[in-house]
Amino acid sequence: MAALFCGLASMLVILITVSTTLRYRAPDIAIKVWPWNGEARGVLAGRMLLKGELLGAQQLAKQAVRQVPGDAISLRALGMLQPARETTGKALRIMQLATKASRRDLQTNLWFIEYYVSQGDITSAIRYYDYGLKSSAEAESLLFPVLVPAMANLDIAAAVRAKLITRPVWTTSFLQYSFSSGEADDHMIGIALSMAHDRIGLPIDLKRQYVQRLAERGNLQGLSRFVRGLGQPLLEGTSTLSKIGDFPPADWRLLSGPDLSTFSNSNAGFSFIANQNGTLSERILHLKPGFYSLHLGLRLDNEERDTRLLWSIDCLPDNRIIPISAAVNQATFVVSKDNCSYQKLSLLIKNERLADGLEVSGSVTDMNVKRIHEIP
Known part of the structure; x- marks a missing residue:
């Protein structure tokens, strides 16, 4: 008799364990394995509700709440089955019970x-x-x-x-x-x-x-x-351009690729290694209308004196080009009053011999922009 009782108890434990394991993944099978699994009935009621099977969902939800009165899923299924007009009455009370049972449903x-x-x-x-x-x-x-x-x-x-x-x-x-x-x-x-x-x-x-x-x-x-x-x-008026800040492109965005690398150095400025012509860096400015000058300090690590750094500046957001008058390491330009509140300033490297395999390295220092005078 004792052996029979132990065997039945073991079987009961197995059925309950299997049903509990399947209650979310396969609630219909979980109910067949253990018909008193109220949580599985609540899950299945919720799924039937989503499919529009309202009558069956309501019956299962009521059974689930009777079997497991404090189960959040069962209460939620039952609450959601109440008519829309009941949202301030019975449905709300049931859903409040559901959320008290679990904040995580x-x-x-x-x-x-x-x-x-x-x-x-x-x-x-x-x-x-x-x-x-x-x-x-x-x-x-x-x-x-x-x-x-x-x-x-x-x-x-x-x-x-x-x-x-x-x-x-x-x-x-x-x-x-x-x-x-x-x-x-x-x-x-x-x-x-x-x-x-x-x-x-x-x-x-x-x-x-x-x-x-x-x-x-x-x-x-x-x-x-x-x-x-x-x-x-954003940089405006008369300011240094040398500092590499934390928020590109409001500060300098240093550009790099397979044949062109730009990186900040320990001083105020940045260094570059170039095997091709291209853009070294760019940033957004907020210059008011007026006449401006740009100044650039350049130190090359070799004797390749044909290397030039060129400025390019566009109005944003339409990318209209602002003409620049440039000399060696110097440039002047005009920001008009015509819809040019923000500008993109770019710095490019150019040497005709870069296309032939030449490598140039150096550093940019002492960069600044200065408003010479306002537009009358």
């Missing part, structure tokens, strides 16, 4: 986001965005594309700012997404600056990413506002 959090948005309760909606983003790996791909465009609403942007300043676990991935999407720049610039100046700050790679994306999208006013807020405004 993504579909429950999605339901509450939609509910609170419909009620105009932005603070509560953002709270459930937070719960949802903490609930599963797939949540970011579902919620970020909804949340970022919604920040065109000032109230939503303010609520997101308040949440981000608390540094939830999804902060970095959200900033990376929002910086790259370009759908909420006007609001993200303010949020990013607030976070950059708080106690924790922003990692420099995130700041660089945002500077580069603003430049790539041609959002020059946003770029100017952002780097100015970081304490490194």
Whole structure:
């Protein structure tokens, strides 16, 4: 008798274990293996709900709640089956029980986001965005594309700012997404600056990413506002150009390739090794209308005196070329009043013998731009 009892107990344990293992992956089989698996019934009810099989889903959900009264998935399935008119009554009460049972059920959090948005309760909606983003790996791909465009609403942007300043676990991935999407720049610039100046700050790679994306999208006013807020405004007026800053192309972007390499050196400036003609570096300026001069200090490591460094400057965003009058290491140009608030300045290397295999190396120093006088 004892052996029979032990055998039955072992079989019971096996059935329950198998059913528990299958409750998410194959809930229908889990129920067949162990008919009292309420969690599996809740999962299956949710899947039937998504397929529109409402009658069967409701029956399973009720059975699941009776078997496991505190199961979040079962409660959620039952709550979502209530008629739309019940969202402030029975459905809401059931869904509140579901979220008390678990903050980590993504579909429950999605339901509450939609509910609170419909009620105009932005603070509560953002709270459930937070719960949802903490609930599963797939949540970011579902919620970020909804949340970022919604920040065109000032109230939503303010609520997101308040949440981000608390540094939830999804902060970095959200900033990376929002910086790259370009759908909420006007609001993200303010949020990013607030976070950059708080106690924790922003990692420099995130700041660089945002500077580069603003430049790539041609959002020059946003770029100017952002780097100015970081304490490194776009170069304007009379300034040195030698310093290699942290935020290209608001600072120098040093360009490199198989036959041309540019890198910062220990002094104020940068060095280069070139086996071909091409662009060494470029940056965005914010020069006001006026007459300007450029000066360049150049030190070559060999005696190849035919090497020249040339300036090129264009108006942004339409890339209209600004004529330059150049002499050796000197140049002058005019920034007009005609839609040329921002400019791209490029520095190029040229030597006809580079195409024949010549290699030239050297350093750029003492670079500056000076406004000679304003346009009358």
